[in-house]
Amino acid sequence: MKLLEYEAKQLFAEEGIRVPTGILVSKHEEILLHMDAIKGKVVVKAQVDVGGRGKAGGVLMADRDTVIETARKLFNTTIKGIPVQRILIEERLDIQHEYFVSITMDRAKKQPVILFAETGGMDIEETARKNAGAVHSVSFCPLLPDVPGFLLRELCGDAPSDIQKIVNRLYHVFCHKDALLAEINPLVTTPGGVYAADAKLIIDDNSLARQGIAVNRDLTEREREAEKHGFSFVELGGNIGVIGNGAGLTMSTLDLIEFYSGKAADFLDVGGGADSERVMHAVRLVASVPSVKVIVVNLLGGITRCDEVARGIIASGVSVPVIVRIAGTNEEEGRKLLSEKGYEMLDTMDHVVKRAVEVVK
């Protein structure tokens, strides 16, 4: 789950990373309550989960006299289609230099990897593309509690030694918060010290419970409903509903729909060993997506039993047509149950997808 800037900054501050003094508001009028804290120049920042926020107009400059009007305007805009619900007003730093630091996982090495560049800011991706040597990286054994000093020196080069300390503290955030990504861009030097001017933090969905996060905000309402039943569910906007078991098989079913020039409405993986009730909920959930005209069920029975699947489909009682491909454990019985109720069944995933594409046409 992605955290917003102000949430990430709070966690960074807890690990000793200095962040600018800031005020969080959800209405521009609230700023009046904080006028004492607003001294000189400020930055007004929309708290939206959008990449390239600065370039999209989500970060504005203001001062004590213009801050309320600036915030009012920002609340009335959308940033790449996302409405602005919260704004962070921060003291404007006297920036001497901007750096970039980002910590994530190296899948090949199975280790944390730290990226560092001596020129941070809005154009880091551009910088990296033009000059691969501009971004330094180190990876190291995840059993170490700190980034080894020699690696920090190698990584940060001529940057002030305070920067090395911050990189190590960011590594602590990365570990303690179960992060998939912890990033500061820009990390800035000022006459008053080193600050994280921005903050990015993505928490591992498998660690939300132990991080005390009850609700995964990245999910839509229907996705959250799916999560309750233990389904992985993603809406895709087309008209062919998809239910599969296993992420790979379900993804492959979506690809086949595209191969036959159809458009999938969703990705729904019922998981392993689904019983009739889970299948029933899955069919009802997909049928509740307004654009769905037909549902393809592609299930390969291993631990999942085809007769249970058939009972679930029948019990769902949805009005959209459901076309089925089931194979594996108890296939005969499942097929018999479905054919008695007049459901259309096909032998292979190619056939079932082809048929569904015909039905919507």
Add this chain to the structure above:
Amino acid sequence: MIYGDKKTGIIVAGATGRQGEYHIGLMNEYARQVGGRGVVAGVTPKKGGQTVYGVPVYNTVKEALKEQDATASVIFVPGTAAADSIMESADAGLELVVAITEHVPVHDTMKAIAYAEMKGCAVIGPNCPGLLSPGEVKMGIMPAGLFSRGHVGVISRSGTLTYEVVDELTRAGIGQSTVVGIGGDPVIGQTFSDVLERFAEDPETKAVVLIGEVGGNLEAEAARNTEVPLVAYIAGVSAPPDKRMGHAGAIVEGGESDARSKIAKLKKMDIPVASRPSEIPDLVRDLFRCHC
């Protein structure tokens, strides 16, 4: 075959849980069919002394190894305890750990794998269906009925998609040497490269089917560094960016982690890439025609 054979003794961690118990039954049914040793011990803390399908249960892996001869373990313990279980197996001196468990926090996985590798123990998974060498050994949850013995290796990040492909291969008369599900998480123990290294040394394996998906860039990296003849399939051509497609590791995050980039890279290396699973058997047959 790679990773194990009929002689491999297996320990199941999480033996008294619902999943552990069920799959001890299935693994040993398979072992009986092929004349293998199968699961020789179960481990569940505080449940030592019980039996599951006649298999003795111990409190710890070390206790189990005092009485039983085993070199591998299969792990069914739940998410946040799985890493501990992987390290326990590695510490006790096992050569191989197959971690079936889903929803393991990725920081736990990284640490457990680093620890296991230090101890000289290979980890398959987590979040994987395990492996099966037809006629030899089954370590994990793959449905044995679909498999047939032969000379094609399979490596996959997925579970049911693997079964789909194995089913297609078997129906086409193409048997398998070993089928390995390496798992759908962003950080896993044995990667495509690691498994391909083993296949390269395996006289039973003449070609390998590589089943990848969106996320990361390890498919092409592995293909670049092997001499083994390959056929590839990459799932997720239609996957939108920044959405997790079921597997924690199946996410397009910029760079070259999308399916089309991967397919383009593989094709550039002259590796045949199937556009759908049903094409795989034909591509494997073409490969044999060229190489044999």
